[in-house]
Amino acid sequence: MKSGPETNDSIVLKTASKESLIKFGPFEEADFDPNKTAMVADSFSVRFLPKTARAEQLILVPRGEAAKSLKVLEQVYAGLLAMAADRSWSLMAVGGGSICDLAGLAAATWMRGINCILLPTTLLSMLDASIGGKTAVDYQAYKNLIGVFSQPAMVRIDISSLKSLDKKSMAGGMAEAVKHAVLGGKAMLDSIENAIAANGSVKTEKLEDIVKESILFKKSVVEADEREKGFRSILNLGHSFGHAIEAASGLPHGYAVSAGLGLAFDLAVKRGASLAASGKVKRLLKKIGLPTSLEEARLEAITLSGAIDFGDRLRTNISDPDSFVKAVEGSLANDKKRCGNSINFVLPMDIGQVKTELLSIDYLIAFLTA
Numbered sequence: 429m430k431s432g433p434e435t436n437d438s439i440v441l442k443t444a445s446k447e448s449l450i451k452f453g454p455f456e457e458a459d460f461d462p463n464k465t466a467m468v469a470d471s472f473s474v475r476f477l478p479k480t481a482r483a484e485q486l487i488l489v490p491r492g493e494a495a496k497s498l499k500v501l502e503q504v505y506a507g508l509l510a511m512a513a514d515r516s517w518s519l520m521a522v523g524g525g526s527i528c529d530l531a532g533l534a535a536a537t538w539m540r541g542i543n544c545i546l547l548p549t550t551l552l553s554m555l556d557a558s559i560g561g562k563t564a565v566d567y568q569a570y571k572n573l574i575g576v577f578s579q580p581a582m583v584r585i586d587i588s589s590l591k592s593l594d595k596k597s598m599a600g601g602m603a604e605a606v607k608h609a610v611l612g613g614k615a616m617l618d619s620i621e622n623a624i625a626a627n628g629s630v631k632t633e634k635l636e637d638i639v640k641e642s643i644l645f646k647k648s649v650v651e652a653d654e655r656e657k658g659f660r661s662i663l664n665l666g667h668s669f670g671h672a673i674e675a676a677s678g679l680p681h682g683y684a685v686s687a688g689l690g691l692a693f694d695l696a697v698k699r700g701a702s703l704a705a706s707g708k709v710k711r712l713l714k715k716i717g718l719p720t721s722l723e724e725a726r727l728e729a730i731t732l733s734g735a736i737d738f739g740d741r742l743r744t745n746i747s748d749p750d751s752f753v754k755a756v757e758g759s760l761a762n763d764k765k766r767c768g769n770s771i772n773f774v775l776p777m778d779i780g781q782v783k784t785e786l787l788s789i790d791y792l793i794a795f796l797t798a
């Protein structure tokens with residue numbers, strides 16, 4: 429598969445290790461060889477498989493975060509072995525960010541690495557998880573603990589697959605778009621504000637532009653620092669608190685990141701950041717229907733608890749505010765990116781301006797309980 433020049437319908441992400449082609453529009457036959465492509469999908473995303481895909485080359489995995497486990501990764505390897513997939517094969521992920529993360533890791537490690545094709549079908553996976561080559565599964569209570577950096581050969585983005593995505597899942601995806609815009613600057617944030625209808629949903633006609641702008645921003649960061657030696661860590665904005673909230677509440681990733689972003693702004697304001705920027709971003713997140721504080725995250729987790737499978741990841745009683753805060757503190761203290769007793773925390777100082785500071789976990793916990 430050759431990557432063509434960048435056009436309105438394609439973006440090329442170039443790193444030292446690879447050129448990834450990101451293409452917009454429906455899947456084309458030339459995108460893959462059906463004889464030599466294994467596919468990973470779940471019981472819902474299976475409907476987005478290319479028409480020429482072979483049913484016997486499908487590996488079905490659980491829906492959502494439950495797909496990101498060593499057990500499921502092993503099932504993918506078993507499927508590849510049963511198909512006698514060799515190094516000339518490709519592995520295609522069809523689904524949300526969880527399937528992209530899982531299949532990306534399987535492709536990067538099967539026979540020391542085979543071609544990976546991603547067909548993200550959720551908003552979050554289109555504008556974030558499929559871009560940049562981070563692959564992973566979760567391990568015990570930790571998210572993304574086992575993984576590698578490995579760029580996909582191709583990402584195929586068909587916005588029409590979002591028609592079946594409910595408003596809550598769209599909102600979750602917008603959390604990462606807002607995060608990119610906070611980092612990317614005022615023009616990006618304005619274009620998101622203009623894309624949100626009065627009822628908080630994204631205007632359909634603006635969707636593809638929002639996805640493209642977000643991808644172009646992430647591409648610029650990944651191309652500058654593929655392996656997160658420094659600069660790429662700005663993309664962790666909202667994620668220190670966000671991952672702790674996700675682990676404690678079981679909230680979907682985007683919702684937890686939104687609450688983490690709101691809290692990061694509150695903390696940054698205490699350390700001299702723009703109050704106006706903080707207010708603007710939090711109003712936007714709220715308009716989209718996303719939480720911006722610990723308590724809003726807890727209430728959202730209660731609302732969503734009937735709709736999502738928390739599995740064994742829910743370790744706390746979310747109906748009790750104190751237990752919830754304690755659980756978030758516990759997760760923060762176990763942050764896998766901590767340096768000793770501190771965390772490199774990304775502080776949003778203004779729109780388009782962040783700074784990273786080493787803050788002690790005790791300080792962050794005191795902030796959460798203040």
Ligand SMILES: NC(=O)c1ccc[n+]([C@@H]2O[C@H](COP(=O)([O-])OP(=O)(O)OC[C@H]3O[C@@H](n4cnc5c(N)ncnc54)[C@H](O)[C@@H]3O)[C@@H](O)[C@H]2O)c1
Nearest residue numbers: 472491492493524525526549550552553557562589592593
């Ligand atoms: N690798 C990265 O850089 C990166 C970045 C951000 C997030 N992530 C990861 O992405 C994951 C979250 O991804 P997600 O938000 O896409 O959720 P998900 O993949 O966990 O779950 C998606 C759910 O939506 C369903 N679904 C998929 N497409 C659909 C559609 N078009 N219509 C209706 N339902 C659909 C699926 O069946 C599944 O139940 C997290 O594990 C997060 O850590 C990775």
